[in-house]
Amino acid sequence: xxxxxxxxxxxxxxxxxxxxxxxxxxxxxxxxxxxxxxxxxxxxxxxxxxxxxxxxxxxxxxxxxxxxxxxxxxxxxxxxxxxxxxxxxxxxxxxxxxxxxxxxxxxxxxxxxxxxxxxxxxxxxxxxxxxxxxxxxxxxxxxxxxxxxxxxxxxxxxxxxxxxxxxxxxxxxxxxxxxxxxxxxxxxxxxx
Ligand code: SF4
Numbered sequence: 001x002x003x004x005x006x007x008x009x010x011x012x013x014x015x016x017x018x019x020x021x022x023x024x025x026x027x028x029x030x031x032x033x034x035x036x037x038x039x040x041x042x043x044x045x046x047x048x049x050x051x052x053x054x055x056x057x058x059x060x061x062x063x064x065x066x067x068x069x070x071x072x073x074x075x076x077x078x079x080x081x082x083x084x085x086x087x088x089x090x091x092x093x094x095x096x097x098x099x100x101x102x103x104x105x106x107x108x109x110x111x112x113x114x115x116x117x118x119x120x121x122x123x124x125x126x127x128x129x130x131x132x133x134x135x136x137x138x139x140x141x142x143x144x145x146x147x148x149x150x151x152x153x154x155x156x157x158x159x160x161x162x163x164x165x166x167x168x169x170x171x172x173x174x175x176x177x178x179x180x181x182x183x184x185x186x187x188x189x190x191x192x
Pocket of ligand 1: 099103146
């Protein structure tokens, strides 16, 4: 073949150089704000072998998701569902009136009614100053959320749903605010 008849571009070589479209798990971002909790739903390899098994799995997922949404709504903290978990609120830092460092921990603890996580992160110290709100991407009403969780935590305490060692730790570390210190101390000493 004469030189002028040869194609200028080697199509086969170009095809071989094209990136493969297979997405590997270890190439995926570890954290995508707001969706990582649901990421496994979309992984094809996690789907079941038959359609009926798949439907059963989807029914289970729907029930679990319903619970995830229904629980905070029933507890009066429905807006925690919207939390993106992007941790923008961590920038509150010295602006927090009582030195709470990890507001997102409080928000997530409230959503799932995790009293221990709430107490350990200083939730019972919050005075509702609202200084963390401007740092929240969605401007959630965090003082309302934390106040409601404080009430739920105190109810849980009275019902002995909070481990005593968590309260011992909180008292030792100064994690109980003035509003609750007397009640919590009395509970710890068995006076209530
Ligand atoms: S509302 Fe509570 S968590 Fe937010 S800055 Fe004020 S004291 Fe800190």
